Amino acid sequence: MSATASTAAVVEVTARDLQGPGVVFCPNPKMALWSNHPRVFIDLAHEGEGKCPYCGTVYRLKAGEKLGSGH
Template identity: 60%
Template sequence: MTTATSTPTAVVELTAADLNAHGGIHCPHPKAGMELWNSHPRVFLDVAKTGEVACPYCGTVYRLRAGEMVGSGH
């Protein structure tokens, strides 16, 4: 009998200043600590929309720190 084991998902806490002008972030991101040789293609993720988003490639979760406000940019 074999059992499935899962790798813990990395969670990266962000401030509003970490986001780009559109409220997004890219993964891999320096805050995630991913090595360049072991990374996946860059993907842009919309964090401002819900306050949290998971990378479809590696599963890293990017989350706004509690109390952080994202401006509308206008």
């Protein structure tokens, strides 16, 4: 199966994968260098899910993951 622009990837993340207060960045380290776009931070703290405005990748907290309220 080939990837197309209409097929958005879904990346499930754990609370440990988050940067700062409930955010992830895209492109993520596992993405191929040829597909890089400017780094954007995607907030997962409010909805538990967010979408990259450049490539359409959806980032979602894994089922059962909880965001810490502090350290």
